Amino acid sequence: MTVLTREVLESSSLADLHALAGELAVDGFRKLRREQLVDTILERRGGAGDDEEQGGRRRRRRGGRRDEASSEATTISVPVAGDDEGDERPARRRRRRGGEDAETDAPREHGRSDRDRSDRDRSDEAETEGTVEGVLAITSNGSAMLKADDGTEVYVSAGQVRRCELVDGDRVGGPTRSPRRSERYPSLVRVETINGRAADETSTGTRFEELAAVRPTELLAIESEDPTVAAIAYLTPLGRGSRAVVVGPHAAGKTEALRRLAVALRGIDGLELLPVLAGVRPEELADWTDAGLQPAVALDLTAGPDARAKAIDEVVERGRRIAARGGHAVLLIDTLDGLGDGAARRILAAARKLRDGGSLTIVATRETPAGGESTVVRLDAALTATRRFPALDLAGSGTLRPETLVGEDGAAAIAKARAELA
The missing domain is CATH 3.40.50.300 (P-loop containing nucleotide triphosphate hydrolases)
Known part of the structure; x- marks a missing residue:
């Protein structure tokens, strides 16, 4: 789970905000202004509506400096579904120390420590409820939906799509876990098979034109x-x-x-x-x-x-x-x-x-x-x-x-x- 504050969201790039909004199924997010997009993400994840936070945001818009109490921003937790290496988007984090700003970048690939990732992997494995196989459909934000043979729809993270080089029409199989809080669909824990073959056998670094x-x-x-x-x-x-x-x-x-x-x-x-x-x-x-x-x-x-x-x-x-x-x-x-x-x-x-x-x-x-x-x-x-x-x-x-x-x-x-x- 990645903990984000309003400061983190407001200092993130617009592309990162769009990626988060896409994961949260926010309708029409590309038409929202940055401030509206941040508010919508917080509301969708249950982090908005805090009077102190709202007041602090209004004071900041007037150019005033927020007091120390209001700087305790409401936090939100964004789950990363079904990706064994993580699919969260990197966010630029700002910390105040002695009145000066220090910026750090979250890791662009993993977005968390190895220990956090291992804990999350063990959690996903513990929640595994069965295996599924079906045809993949890539969505506009890079993630995908897998339509199983029994009609069930399963979420596949963008990280898995990129890592396994999945495309529309691929037949994918693997274990799933049930939806967590605020998730609409079961998630694929990992990709085990692609088009009837083991996933590690189907990856190729050679261009199609270069294959004999x-x-x-x-x-x-x-x-x-x-x-x-x-x-x-x-x-x-x-x-x-x-x-x-x-x-x-x-x-x-x-x-x-x-x-x-x-x-x-x-x-x-x-x-x-x-x-x-x-x-x-x-x-x-x-x-x-x-x-x-x-x-x-x-x-x-x-x-x-x-x-x-x-x-x-x-x-x-x-x-x-x-x-x-x-x-x-x-x-x-x-x-x-x-x-x-x-x-x-x-x-x-x-x-x-x-x-x-x-x-x-x-x-x-x-x-x-x-x-x-x-x-x-x-x-x-x-x-x-x-x-x-x-x-x-x-x-x-x-x-x-x-x-x-x-x-x-x-x-x-x-x-x-x-x-x-x-």
């Missing part, structure tokens, strides 16, 4: 009763780390095929699906949610190319971080049309299989190939319009080096089937 990439060799075992999806899985196989584009003219059924492919991919263990709807019709968004697929980003037709490219890049970065830590992410994008060949190739280039690591697979829709794809799935608008499925254009579809995914015999079987169906 290899050809995809692990087939995505897609199973579906939909004839077009089944044909895609057999005739144009996809692997972990593939970069694929579903192409075809207007009304060829690209969005429908991508959504049904996403449903099939959802049945494969160990994949983190990241659907991105960039410039779709409003009713198409409803189709995705009705199918149980929650898009990571959803932009309608009014979004411009810059907004769409930025949104896609943000989700690509999430996928890269998951892959760098040994996880497997699949980014499904509808659509890359309107971004230009250069932007489309840059997005597709992020897909890869990392040597001895994870993978980022990208499957996107576009009217024409962008270049650099490892798999092209071309749909035939005439077949789609007449409801003749599968609606693949076999002459324009294919996977580079399919033998790396299905072996020489599998590649020969695909070639034979294509010849018979052509």
